[in-house]
Each structure stands twice: as C-alpha cells, then as structure tokens.
Amino acid sequence: xxxxxxxxxxxxxxxxxxxxxxxxxxxxxxxxxxxxxxxxxxxxxxxxxxxxxxxxxxxxxxxxxxxxxxxxxxxxxxxxxxxxxxxxxxxxxxxxxxxxxxxxxxxxxxxxxxxxxxxxxxxxxxxxxxxxxxxxxxxxxxxxxxxxxxxxxxxxxxxxxxxxxxxxxxxxxxxxxxxxxxxxxxxxxxxxxxxxxxxxxxxxxxxxxxxxxxxxxxxxxxxxxxxxxxxxxxxxxxxxxxxxxxxxxxxxxxxxxxxxxxxxxxxxxxxxxxxxxxxxxxxxxxxxxxxxxxxxxxxxxxxxxxxxxxxxxxxxxxxxxxxxxx
Numbered sequence: 001x002x003x004x005x006x007x008x009x010x011x012x013x014x015x016x017x018x019x020x021x022x023x024x025x026x027x028x029x030x031x032x033x034x035x036x037x038x039x040x041x042x043x044x045x046x047x048x049x050x051x052x053x054x055x056x057x058x059x060x061x062x063x064x065x066x067x068x069x070x071x072x073x074x075x076x077x078x079x080x081x082x083x084x085x086x087x088x089x090x091x092x093x094x095x096x097x098x099x100x101x102x103x104x105x106x107x108x109x110x111x112x113x114x115x116x117x118x119x120x121x122x123x124x125x126x127x128x129x130x131x132x133x134x135x136x137x138x139x140x141x142x143x144x145x146x147x148x149x150x151x152x153x154x155x156x157x158x159x160x161x162x163x164x165x166x167x168x169x170x171x172x173x174x175x176x177x178x179x180x181x182x183x184x185x186x187x188x189x190x191x192x193x194x195x196x197x198x199x200x201x202x203x204x205x206x207x208x209x210x211x212x213x214x215x216x217x218x219x220x221x222x223x224x225x226x227x228x229x230x231x232x233x234x235x236x237x238x239x240x241x242x243x244x245x246x247x248x249x250x251x252x253x254x255x256x257x258x259x260x261x262x263x264x265x266x267x268x269x270x271x272x273x274x275x276x277x278x279x280x281x282x283x284x285x286x287x288x289x290x291x292x293x294x295x296x297x298x299x300x301x302x303x304x305x306x307x308x309x310x311x312x313x314x315x316x317x318x319x320x321x322x323x324x325x326x
Contacts, residue, residue, distance in 0.1 A: 001086075001204055002211045004033045009079065011040040011066035016225035019069050020217070021087050022136065022143040030088030030096060031211055032204055034197050037077040040064040041160055044072040044134070048239040050261055050293060056324065058160050067235045070134035070145065072121060074161055080151040080182075082197055087143040100144060104131065107203050108148075111196075113186045121146075128181035148200075150193040151184040232292070236264035246325045252276050252312035257323055259288075266291045266323075279309045284319075298323060 004025075006017055014035055025031070040063060041053050049055065049065055052074045058065060063076075077083070084104060086093075093100045105123060108115035108130075115131075118124045123131035123146075133146025157180075183196070190196040228234050239261065247256040253275035260267045269288050271281040284305055291301045302316045311319065 001206065002027070002029060002031045002208045003201060003205050004031055004211050004213055006033050006035045009036050009038045010225070011037040011042060011064055011077065012229040013221060013225045014083075015042075015066050015068050015229045016221045018085055018087075018143060018145060020221045020224060021085065022069075022138050022141055024220070025087065027088065027211060030086060030093050032084060032086045034201055035083050035085070036079055036081065036193075037066075037083065038064070039076075039078045039156070040066055041074055041076055043067050043074045043235075045069055045238075046071055046240060047074060048242040048261065049074075049236060050239070050244070050264075051242045052161070054160055054162055061156070061160070063156075063160060065235050066229065067238060068134070068145075070136045070143070072132065072134040075132060075147055076152065076157040076160055077147070078153055078156070080149075080153070080184075080193055082148040082150055082193060082200070083145065084148065084200075085143060085145040087141065089140050090137065090142045091140070093142055101133070103204070104133070104146065104148075107200055108183075110203055111187060111199060112189070113183060125181050125183070125186060128179055130181045130183050149180065149182050150196060151182050154180065154182075232264070232294075236293070239264050241267075246322060247273070248322050248325065250275065250311070250314055250318065252314050255311060255314070255319075255322060259323075261293055264293055266293055275314075276312045277310045278312070279306055281310045284310050293323075295320060295324060 004021070006014065008014055008017065014037060039061070041058060043049050043052060043065065045068060053065065086100065086103065102117065105115045105117055113125055115123050115125050121133050122129050131146050131148050133144055135142060135144045187196060190199065241260055241262050243260045245256065245258045247254060254273040255275045256272045257269060259269035266288050269285050271285060284307065287301055287305050291297050298320045299316060302319060307314060307316050307319055
C-alpha cells in the first residue's frame with residue numbers, strides 16, 4: 001500500500017489532514033500514513049467536551065483539545081502514541097483489503113503482538129486495550145483511523161478524561177491500568193516509538209512507495225486547520241446539548257446552579273438554594289443566556305452585573321468557579 005508523509009504533531013493540522021485525505025487526496029489506490037500528536041485530547045464528532053473532558057486540568061497542563069470528523073469516544077494522545085490512517089475508495093479497500101479492519105491487527109501480529117479485534121472498535125492484547133479506531137465515508141471514499149499506544153502516560157490519560165460521574169473517575173487509575181496496554185511492553189526488540197513506526201510502515205507498505213504531497217496541498221490543509229479545526233466553534237461549539245447541576249456552600253448560603261449547554265453556550269440557567277441577596281438572581285440568569293462556557297466569557301459578562309447584590313458578598317470569580325465546576 002502506498003503511503004504519505006505527515007510529520008506534523010499539531011492535532012488541529014492533523015485533523016484537517018485526515019479530512020483532506022478523505023475528501024480531496026487524488027490517489028488511484030488506498031494509501032496510509034502514520035502520525036503523532038503532541039499532548040492533546042481528541043474528541044469524537046458527536047461528543048460534548050464539557051461532559052467528557054476535565055477541561056481545567058487540560059488547560060492547566062497545556063493539553064490541546066481537537067475534534068475529529070469521525071464518531072467514537074474521547075482519547076488522549078501524546079508523543080508516545082502512534083496514530084494511523086488508511087483511506088481510499090470504498091470499492092478498492094473492499095477488493096484489495098476485504099478485511100480492512102483487520103489490517104492493523106495483522107500488522108501487529110507480524111511484529112510480535114498477540115492482537116485481536118474486540119467489540120465495536122477496539123484492538124486488544126491479552127485482554128487489554130492497546131488501540132481504538134473509527135471510520136467515516138465521504139461519497140465513494142472511506143477513511144479508517146486509530147491509535148496505537150506505545151508508551152502513553154496513563155496517569156495523564158486517566159486524569160484528563162476523568163470527569164465527575166464518569167467511568168474513569170469511578171474506576172481510578174489502578175483500574176484503568178488493568179484495562180489498557182502499552183505496546184512497548186510487548187515489543188522489546190524496538191528501542192523506541194520511532195523504530196516501531198519504521199517497522200510498521202515497512203510492513204504496511206510492503207515494498208510500495210511514498211505518494212508525495214506538494215506544498216500547495218499542505219497549504220490547503222493548513223487553511224482548513226485555521227478555518228475550521230482550530231476554532232472554538234468547531235472544538236467546543238459543535239457540541240450536543242448537555243445538562244449540568246452544581247451546588248456549593250458560600251458565606252451567603254448554598255448556591256445551586258442548573259443549566260444546559262447548547263453549542264458550547266449556556267442556555268436556560270437557573271439558580272436555587274438558601275442564599276441571601278438584595279436583588280433577585282434572575283437578572284444574572286438572563287445575563288448569562290447565550291454566554292460561551294469559558295472562564296473569560298463568563299467573567300466578562302458577570303463583571304457587568306451586580307453579583308454581590310444578588311448573592312451577598314459573593315465575588316464574580318467565585319460564581320465563575322461554581323459554574324465551571326459543573
């Protein structure tokens with residue numbers, strides 16, 4: 001199978017690269033490429049990051065958020081994770097690789113990993129997950145892409161994908177470790193992820209050559225990344241409705257906030273509790289309607305409102321923190 005080169009570790013560029021190769025790459029046969037991201041959380045097309053990701057932790061560690069064009073769940077990437085993409089016309093993949101979902105399993109087995117497919121989209125080794133994949137069709141073309149955990153930081157993975165009430169937060173790091181596997185432990189013959197990448201690429205190419213991409217094509221990918229994949233509207237705003245409720249005790253009394261997020265913006269917020277205040281809180285509710293769910297946007301809106309009059313001596317920063325705790 002021919003391959004293309006993508007040395008970028010920018011997750012937003014790489015999401016654009018995937019979509020470009022699916023929709024606009026001119027190739028007469030299936031191609032693949034191997035790629036990496038610097039620390040980032042990649043969420044599925046239909047996911048809400050506020051419900052799936054510990055955003056304050058992510059931001060405090062400089063971890064990026066990127067939304068991909070395929071479905072499935074949120075995953076954590078770092079430079080010890082190797083990603084793969086296979087794309088081509090559906091009929092070519094079905095004819096030349098009739099069991100195309102088994103392609104990566106066969107490759108891992110050839111390198112010495114006892115891999116097997118499991119469930120909807122997992123690859124397991126000795127009962128533990130080492131890879132997940134997703135796919136998407138566009139007209140007559142198909143893309144399959146997935147992860148290969150080489151030596152991923154499991155502590156960070158667990159922390160950034162752990163939100164109150166989630167499976168990960170309930171299970172804890174020890175349980176997560178028992179359910180995932182880094183391929184490094186099964187491939188001692190490779191000194192590092194780059195040696196593993198080279199061997200995997202050689203197996204998948206099977207003597208085939210690189211399909212070169214020109215500067216014009218890479219500039220088109222960068223334009224797509226800037227216009228779509230780096231934007232707040234795509235990564236946060238392209239989110240389904242999610243409902244939240246949070247409660248905390250302050251000097252004014254207990255304040256409870258219930259609200260929904262629609263396209264990453266607050267909708268229908270209501271405050272309750274036994275708190276004291278000189279003014280009704282409904283003016284704050286009205287002011288927050290449609291506000292982006294970010295620290296900066298919430299602070300900007302609330303600075304213009306009499307927060308300390310609606311909630312006795314409650315500061316703007318305290319109210320922002322309460323809302324973000326959801």
